[in-house]
Amino acid sequence: MNNITTLLTIQDVANRLKVTPQYARKLIKEEKLTATRIGSQWVIKPDDLDAYISKYDISIEPNDHARIGTDIPDIVALSFFSGAMGLDVGMRNGGIPAILACEFNKYCRMTIDKNEPDMALIGDINKYEPEEILKLAKLPPNRKVDVIFGGPPCQAFSTAGARRALDDERGNVFLRYIKIVEEIQPTYVVIENVRGLLSAPYPYNDISTPIKGGALCIILDRLEAAGYTISFELYNAANFGTPQIRERVVMIGKLGNKKVSYLSPTNAENGCYGLKPWHTLRDAINDIEGKEQHYIEFPEKRLKFYRMLTEGQYWKNLPPDIQKEAMGAKLKLGGGKTGFFRRLSFNRPSPTLVTNPTMPATDLCHPTEDRPLSVEEYAKIQGFPNEWKICGPIKEQYKQIGNAVPIKLGEAIAKTILADMNGKVFSPIPGFSYSRYKNTSDVSWRNAMDKKLKKARAEQVNEQLSLSFD
Structure with missing residues (x-):
């Protein structure tokens, strides 16, 4: 009473x-x-x-807190920029569960606490020193950290953004992540990011003007100076069992002078190279058809264009006189300048998930229904387990899922690290392309970057000589 x-x-x-x-x-x-x-x-x-x-199944933003248990796992891993925990779930499924998560967004923090209440949780990475992080993870002083993994905020490096790189506050958070790695010295460090990281412009060493790739040069220099040998590649998540065409840079650093193998693909388009075919949208969402789903209705002004499209078509399949009107309507309704404006196909992987604060399921329409994909369908495409709870308003749920690392890609990362721990090397498949782009591996990118730096230095010298004669 x-x-x-x-x-x-x-x-x-x-x-x-x-x-x-x-x-x-x-x-x-x-x-x-x-x-x-x-x-x-x-x-x-x-x-x-x-x-x-x-x-009402209310989720309340949790406070930062230490890990609940005290047992020390065989492999100690810490997660940063954890988001909705896509990378965490994948790493756990692959054999490397994290004991601490770091996330600033309050809705993501709710998601973390709802699904993993026993793990340590911290917020702003700038407010914690390495020794405080290890204390909250309840690690004894003599226990080494095996793996630190995370996807530092990618907007600073995105080809779609302003690309202020390391001058951007989020770019500095990227460097804070590297600083923590430098001080904790895990055996392995994982960095997941967008393709734009490969070409983000920034002044580098004696080159005073921003040069494409300069930001990554600085990141690599820092990690190498800390004792890490780095391997990286641009990977299409569809090649690892994700029913989605999504390309992400994955960097794995290892203390010492030996490089970790590239990830080993499990799937290939049309099942070539003796691998399984890409998984399709139908594969992903078939088992939740008919179940309760949550989504935001498309406005009628946009629906009239979707109704002109059949499965697998997009805005260029509209009549020529309608295309301009359709894309104009898209912009007025809050869509970006470019986008898929696509009715999905059941028989293909989903295009890259697009999130937008004003229209969360921006341009991807259900193959047979006049509605966007639901939160539940998006989660299945990313590979989240059915029992995984995404917290917050529906717009925030869309954003969390869209920003998450596909679970199967995370699994491939964990399996590659575990193989390296056991002395196993994955041999690349001859002729296999990890993505649609060239010069995206640590070897090919570095060769191309060296040529670019040489050219930039020559141009800078010529410019200085020209100015001295003026």
């Missing part, structure tokens, strides 16, 4: 739910939260607040 001393005020409720007092009052007005007015203020019974949390 509740007495006056246990009743909660509006501010108490707001503090517990981590919302504003105005939002707490809104819950009362909408009769979602039972409250009683005493004098000039509302009061709430603790049992009624618990009932609201249970009925």
